Amino acid sequence: MESRFFIAPEQLEAFEAAARTGSFSAAARALGKAQSTISGLIGNLEIDTGLTLFDRAGREPKLTAQGRALLNDVRSLLNSYSRFEAKSRSLNAGLEESLTLAVDESAIELTQLVEALERFYQNYPTVAVSLLHASGDSASRLVREGKADIGIVLSQSDYPEDFDFRGVGNCSFVLVAGATHPLTTLAQVSIQDLHNHLHLRISASSDPTSLPENDLSDRIWYLESYSLFMSMLTAGLGWAFTPLHIARPHVERGAIKVLNTDFQLTPYPYCTDLIWSRRKTLGPAGQNMIDEVSRILSQQATEPA
Template sequence: MSYSPESLEAFAQAVALGSFSAAARKLGKSQSTVSEAIARLEIDLGLELFDRSGRQPQLTDAGRALLGRVDEILAASDRLQHAAAQLAGGLEPRVSLALSDAYQSAQYEERLTELDQRYPDLEFECLIAEHHDVIELVVQGRATLGLLAAQGSYPPEVGAATVAERADFGLFVAREHPLAQLANVRESDLAGWRLLRLNTVGDAMAPADGLPFSGGRCWSAPSYLLLLEMASNGFGWAELPRWLVSGYANGRLKELQVPGWPRSQAVDVVWSRQRPLGPAASWLLERLLDRPAAR
């Protein structure tokens, strides 16, 4: 059974203001209209919501028990109307962000809080991906925006801009690994041990970023978090975001002292030029950028 919004609103206002006449004035209706609306609601529910035996109607136990439910329905109705108005005004129903573990920003949670407050009815999805997988998700339309370690080039249909935050990468091994016992590590030392490298769906199997690579002595995984676990278990050494190690390795890894490391890496946000960004995605893009360097 459905209940008219007018009846629910009349009931809620009568409770809040203490009388049918006050509710009528607040709603800009006649007292008889408000009384009839509440009476219809009582008939629909099969319950007496007000005791009308006194000078002023008094809320019954049943009315008191149902008041919270009525407030929930009215609040849901408000959200429905707000969402419909935003969609009618061009707001996209959903934004998906493909996020690399390379990106770690103190402002990220603040941006999501702002997004929640500004677009409370927007569906938001976060996808974890790396390198070319981020780009592919954006190209396919699976992700609206992507954050990843800056690439040398992008497909012509992909727009990119550099965010203010940079990612710091280091080389890590398990504390029990023989490499961890060396005060200073040369590239020739690294080449003698298994490389754990990122290997995404869109990447070819090749040495990453000029890292030493020895034949088949290489294991790969599609995410930095999996590489972290492999390195923690002593299977080899890996290039990892330093913030990820600090937050998730629990002291199991040691950073190697290698010439040229650690390295600082720019981070880009990417989007598809083939699909215009909606209001929410455009707003989020601007909030992620600080002094954007558009390409």
């Protein structure tokens, strides 16, 4: 039967510190232990593994070929052990193991979302995060069905009674068409002009009427993907109401143009809300995620134009 041995984390820690610092005495100082303790831990590790990890012939011990071969694996094990300890402490403290966010790209600039996620990760590195694409009102549906913990959405006039929400910012929309589209040749665009051309809309497949827009054309195509949506616009296929933060880079490079109208647009900007269900209590990580997204969007709202 194959023999097995038990390697204590302290042995691996002593070995890695000695390899990193270049001596047993420096490792002892780095770990706050006596040099004799470090020597004993490494000696026991060599006995347990049956390997000579350090050559002690010189003034300072040097890693052997066997020691060098094991060093990266030891560091990987120590990192895993540290993550295990941190996650165990977090779970004991009531911290969520994971969070799922349903994100409507219309409601938040992705660079802002990434900034909030970076700050969240600094606070809760052990919490796994899943991001779901959720156009239209699909974010609300995902939260209602328990498939998402938090939704980032364009504000709705009415939420289910068991929802909580927080208004965190706003999002401006503009009327645009591709630079080669016939509408861009008009000094002012009328409602009838829009009726004569294809209208592109972002919407969840489950509800193509979910966006808060008036139907200004008899010809409407519904898409879920903003990447395909913008590709179609820049190709000159259709016009659309588009979030300014998504349209801006395409406008700046001249691929699409903002249209002037001779009528009053429906109420813009829209508000951005964070939503979650009262049926599922958010733990400290969920609360922090809400706070970080709120902080980023509120900072943006107060910056001078």
